[in-house]
Amino acid sequence: QHMMELYPHCRFHAFEPVPDFFQELSKLWEGEKRMTTHPFGLAAANATFEIPRDNIAGQATFLSNADPKVSSSAADKNGERERKQ
Secondary structure, X not given: OHHHHHOOOOOEEEEOOOHHHHHHHHHHOOOOOOEEEEOXXXXXXXXXXXXXXXXXXXXXXOXXXXXXXXXXXXXXXXXXEEOOO
């Protein structure tokens, strides 16, 4: 929101691959015409990642130097996977 105050005439995009976090993000920005939310992440190359929920806190996901050869779904604490939307 601070960036929107600094740059009031810009459009903003938020990317979130974890379905639960994407829903929260979308609700947070609902009604803000300058914000577009996307249910996927950005990377330097096309890849899929397993995102262990045990290591995630908050409303955003960031993976650094992740191995792009791992599974394409988010896993919860019990190892159950969610399908991509």
